[in-house]
Amino acid sequence: MDVKELLQKIELYLNKEVILQGWIRNHRKQKEFGFIDFSDGTCFNHIQLVYDSKLSSFDEIQKYHIGSAIEAKGILVKSEGAGQDYEVKVSEIKLLGDCPEDYPMQPKRHSDEFLREQAYLRARTNKYQAVFRVRSVAAMAIHEYFQSHNYVYVHTPLITTADCEGSNQMFKITTLDFNKLAKDKDGNVDMSKDLFNKLAFITGTGQLHGEAYAMSFKKIYTFGPTFRTENSNTKTHANEFWMIEPEIAFCDLNGLMDIEEEMLKFVVNYVLEKCDTEITFLDKWVQPGLREKLTKLINSKFTRISHHDVVDILNKSNINWEFKPSYDDDIAKEHEKYITEYFNGPVFITNWPKDIKAWYMKENSDHKTVAAVDLEVPGAGELMGGSQREDDYEKIIKRAKDMNVDLDVVDWFVNLRKYGGCYHSGFGMGFERLLIYLTGVENIRDVIPFPRTPGNCLY
Amino acid sequence: MDVKELLQKIELYLNKEVILQGWIRNHRKQKEFGFIDFSDGTCFNHIQLVYDSKLSSFDEIQKYHIGSAIEAKGILVKSEGAGQDYEVKVSEIKLLGDCPEDYPMQPKRHSDEFLREQAYLRARTNKYQAVFRVRSVAAMAIHEYFQSHNYVYVHTPLITTADCEGSNQMFKITTLDFNKLAKDKDGNVDMSKDLFNKLAFITGTGQLHGEAYAMSFKKIYTFGPTFRTENSNTKTHANEFWMIEPEIAFCDLNGLMDIEEEMLKFVVNYVLEKCDTEITFLDKWVQPGLREKLTKLINSKFTRISHHDVVDILNKSNINWEFKPSYDDDIAKEHEKYITEYFNGPVFITNWPKDIKAWYMKENSDHKTVAAVDLEVPGAGELMGGSQREDDYEKIIKRAKDMNVDLDVVDWFVNLRKYGGCYHSGFGMGFERLLIYLTGVENIRDVIPFPRTPGNCLY
Numbered sequence: 001m002d003v004k005e006l007l008q009k010i011e012l013y014l015n016k017e018v019i020l021q022g023w024i025r026n027h028r029k030q031k032e033f034g035f036i037d038f039s040d041g042t043c044f045n046h047i048q049l050v051y052d053s054k055l056s057s058f059d060e061i062q063k064y065h066i067g068s069a070i071e072a073k074g075i076l077v078k079s080e081g082a083g084q085d086y087e088v089k090v091s092e093i094k095l096l097g098d099c100p101e102d103y104p105m106q107p108k109r110h111s112d113e114f115l116r117e118q119a120y121l122r123a124r125t126n127k128y129q130a131v132f133r134v135r136s137v138a139a140m141a142i143h144e145y146f147q148s149h150n151y152v153y154v155h156t157p158l159i160t161t162a163d164c165e166g167s168n169q170m171f172k173i174t175t176l177d178f179n180k181l182a183k184d185k186d187g188n189v190d191m192s193k194d195l196f197n198k199l200a201f202i203t204g205t206g207q208l209h210g211e212a213y214a215m216s217f218k219k220i221y222t223f224g225p226t227f228r229t230e231n232s233n234t235k236t237h238a239n240e241f242w243m244i245e246p247e248i249a250f251c252d253l254n255g256l257m258d259i260e261e262e263m264l265k266f267v268v269n270y271v272l273e274k275c276d277t278e279i280t281f282l283d284k285w286v287q288p289g290l291r292e293k294l295t296k297l298i299n300s301k302f303t304r305i306s307h308h309d310v311v312d313i314l315n316k317s318n319i320n321w322e323f324k325p326s327y328d329d330d331i332a333k334e335h336e337k338y339i340t341e342y343f344n345g346p347v348f349i350t351n352w353p354k355d356i357k358a359w360y361m362k363e364n365s366d367h368k369t370v371a372a373v374d375l376e377v378p379g380a381g382e383l384m385g386g387s388q389r390e391d392d393y394e395k396i397i398k399r400a401k402d403m404n405v406d407l408d409v410v411d412w413f414v415n416l417r418k419y420g421g422c423y424h425s426g427f428g429m430g431f432e433r434l435l436i437y438l439t440g441v442e443n444i445r446d447v448i449p450f451p452r453t454p455g456n457c458l459y
Numbered sequence: 460m461d462v463k464e465l466l467q468k469i470e471l472y473l474n475k476e477v478i479l480q481g482w483i484r485n486h487r488k489q490k491e492f493g494f495i496d497f498s499d500g501t502c503f504n505h506i507q508l509v510y511d512s513k514l515s516s517f518d519e520i521q522k523y524h525i526g527s528a529i530e531a532k533g534i535l536v537k538s539e540g541a542g543q544d545y546e547v548k549v550s551e552i553k554l555l556g557d558c559p560e561d562y563p564m565q566p567k568r569h570s571d572e573f574l575r576e577q578a579y580l581r582a583r584t585n586k587y588q589a590v591f592r593v594r595s596v597a598a599m600a601i602h603e604y605f606q607s608h609n610y611v612y613v614h615t616p617l618i619t620t621a622d623c624e625g626s627n628q629m630f631k632i633t634t635l636d637f638n639k640l641a642k643d644k645d646g647n648v649d650m651s652k653d654l655f656n657k658l659a660f661i662t663g664t665g666q667l668h669g670e671a672y673a674m675s676f677k678k679i680y681t682f683g684p685t686f687r688t689e690n691s692n693t694k695t696h697a698n699e700f701w702m703i704e705p706e707i708a709f710c711d712l713n714g715l716m717d718i719e720e721e722m723l724k725f726v727v728n729y730v731l732e733k734c735d736t737e738i739t740f741l742d743k744w745v746q747p748g749l750r751e752k753l754t755k756l757i758n759s760k761f762t763r764i765s766h767h768d769v770v771d772i773l774n775k776s777n778i779n780w781e782f783k784p785s786y787d788d789d790i791a792k793e794h795e796k797y798i799t800e801y802f803n804g805p806v807f808i809t810n811w812p813k814d815i816k817a818w819y820m821k822e823n824s825d826h827k828t829v830a831a832v833d834l835e836v837p838g839a840g841e842l843m844g845g846s847q848r849e850d851d852y853e854k855i856i857k858r859a860k861d862m863n864v865d866l867d868v869v870d871w872f873v874n875l876r877k878y879g880g881c882y883h884s885g886f887g888m889g890f891e892r893l894l895i896y897l898t899g900v901e902n903i904r905d906v907i908p909f910p911r912t913p914g915n916c917l918y
Binding site (some may be wrong): 021042097104136139147151161172176191202215217225239240424450454 | 463481482500501526530555556557562565579580582587591592594598602610615618619620621632635637640654658661662675676677678683684688690699708712786836850871874879880881908910911916917
């Protein structure tokens with residue numbers, strides 16, 4: 001039986017015999033009694049197992065180490081001790097798998113750095129039980145939101161030969177032997193010998209392919225891994241991460257913001273409802289104020305303001321900015337922070353200078369800005385980035401040329417504007433960025449089961 | 460408004476004005492009337508738009524091409540014509556995006572081969588509308604099954620430096636320039652210059668990492684892309700595909716089969732319920748008998764039989780097999796087919812000869828077989844493969860050595876047996892193989908939005 005089932009239906013199992021399988025998280029031994037802090041991973045809460053010296057196996061059980069896997073039989077009873085309402089009075093314990101005393105996950109507070117080095121074991125600790133259950137539940141929340149709104153989930157390809165982001169940002173893949181690379185007549189490596197007969201990459205976005213499917217199903221979303229080669233060691237960068245990229249036909253920038261706001265509130269609410277215990281733990285031990293932050297978000301109205309007006313506000317603030325706000329430039333972290341505090345809540349910043357945004361975004365009638373939108377969230381920074389897409393065939397070709405995009409590899413994408421194109425919009429949300437926000441954990445390495453960062457590819 | 464909403468709530472919208480946005484799938488023009496076969500991709504069904512010559516824009520609308528994006532305003536009425544119960548009597552149509560007459564998706568029957576070459580457009584056809592909605596719904600069914608049974612969804616890493624499957628089966632990845640590879644002192648390429656300071660791959664399985672998480676959360680599943688470098692051009696091989704890999708602690712082989720059977724029936728039932736129209740279409744045009752096949756599966760009891768007993772049955776059959784059945788060897792496609800017909804339903808084949816199965820599978824007490832199980836399904840072949848895992852630390856080390864597995868890269872995986880190991884089991888299911896079964900489509904290239912196969916990496 002799962003501990004989750006037991007704790008959810010206490011009245012049903014009270015004073016009855018139960019059989020549990022799981023692990024010893026802690027073991028307190030007294031002369032006449034023993035107390036096992038027991039968890040099976042099916043829920044955040046543990047349950048206490050109590051055994052006494054009347055058991056013939058008392059001496060044997062007292063030897064069981066922390067970390068061991070056991071099967072325990074006993075009666076669920078009201079606890080007479082402090083610290084828990086219920087406990088299991090054990091009649092029998094079987095040792096399923098021993099655990100030596102050099103077990104790294106001893107019941108004490110470990111540093112995040114230490115636990116990262118033990119990535120295959122760290123999900124056994126309270127903190128990472130909470131984090132990775134929230135990760136699973138938040139993933140489900142995203143699927144529930146989009147599926148219940150009739151979006152089609154599209155598995156866009158990870159392998160691509162379209163180098164439209166610049167190959168310096170993408171991992172190259174190959175089946176060739178690095179030490180035996182054949183050369184072509186110009187002396188370059190002959191990629192035609194590779195499995196796809198040419199150079200291929202693993203991708204950093206599913207957006208382009210997503211657009212093709214939005215032109216078929218109206219509303220689609222992707223949710224899958226993406227890759228960046230950035231050689232950047234910060235708290236928010238990883239070389240492998242998961243992205244959600246919805247794309248919606250017949251949707252303009254305002255419609256997009258409606259969807260972003262509704263989706264985010266749905267996901268936060270879903271996690272608050274399904275992960276109450278985990279959020280309570282994280283609120284207490286990881287980020288005090290976490291629950292208040294999340295609850296406030298659900299109840300806030302998101303502000304919508306143009307990049308131009310944001311710069312006005314920044315300039316009027318009389319603050320001596322490290323980076324001077326500019327109508328033609330991106331805004332800095334210090335500006336993001338100020339503007340969400342200024343509006344005391346999440347802010348959609350719209351209509352960005354076109355030269356700092358992607359080539360496929362829709363140009364506004366001022367010819368200076370594009371219909372892009374970034375969502376700035378207090379305590380999270382930029383959580384989503386999206387835009388209405390350029391749907392004019394001639395304009396997107398001109399823009400692609402101006403930005404040195406290779407039209408040969410995106411001809412099909414451009415053709416979507418030719419064959420029944422329509423106004424449409426989409427956004428991307430980094431799943432780990434959302435998780436940092438949801439859990440209060442600061443480092444991206446601590447919300448990914450087995451993180452990959454420069455120089456770091458363990459397990 | 461979505462066509463799906465309109466068709467679901469006909470009574471609510473009947474004789475009312477509606478505004479629809481979508482695409483012209485077909486356009487039949489008469490002197491006094493025009494009929495537009497209209498779809499917005501929100502559901503499989505189209506709706507007919509009727510306009511007549513009283514409209515001042517009649518001549519203009521008659522020029523609209525197939526494939527064009529339009530916005531139509533009109534009244535939902537009962538249809539007087541044959542072929543549909545309802546239609547929209549148009550008062551106004553706006554052209555949102557034209558479509559030239561060279562549009563490849565003309566309303567006629569196209570070959571699958573032709574449509575593969577138009578992968579970015581093919582989801583606009585009836586067949587691929589059905590297939591890719593089933594794909595989306597089946598993906599959700601899998602999440603629903605596991606989440607409702609309290610499994611934790613784990614995003615196992617795709618990038619790995621663990622070459623435990625043999626690097627000839629995995630794509631290598633690199634950030635190095637193929638034409639400027641630095642050499643080490645032995646004259647080999649110096650992979651320490653790469654982003655992870657060593658050779659890395661994209662993975663073919665999440666199982667190993669999944670096991671680590673099963674030892675933390677008891678029940679976990681993965682659902683993500685996997686990669687194989689196989690240079691194989693068959694109907695069932697692709698170089699990129701999606702896999703589901705559940706892993707369950709305190710679960711033996713029988714428990715595993717219970718889960719496989721329950722999950723598969725859940726998913727099939729879910730798709731039958733949510734994709735009734737799509738299945739009806741696929742049953743009629745792609746695989747006659749599809750619905751009956753799926754319904755039969757839900758109501759069948761899956762047989763459980765050992766590999767040894769299967770070989771006995773094959774040998775007693777008096778059939779002149781192309782491949783002679785053997786107690787020590789794999790079974791062939793012809794055997795799979797025979798055995799599912801023999802039992803008239805799905806068959807779990809258990810306890811396989813250990814030498815043809817993976818190194819981490821649990822050895823049975825006969826020392827000849829392992830506690831592996833393949834699920835054979837009529838019309839699908841092998842749909843899932845799983846096993847109880849070897850949980851004995853000494854045995855798995857010995858087995859790894861015997862099978863030339865590099866223990867340096869799987870030391871952490873082996874250590875799971877040392878630190879509170881327990882009996883546990885897991886299986887893998889190729890998502891595309893499931894989709895081939897669910898849709899009746901024969902070729903894996905036709906259930907993947909943008910398939911990747913040897914020499915083929917378009918879009």
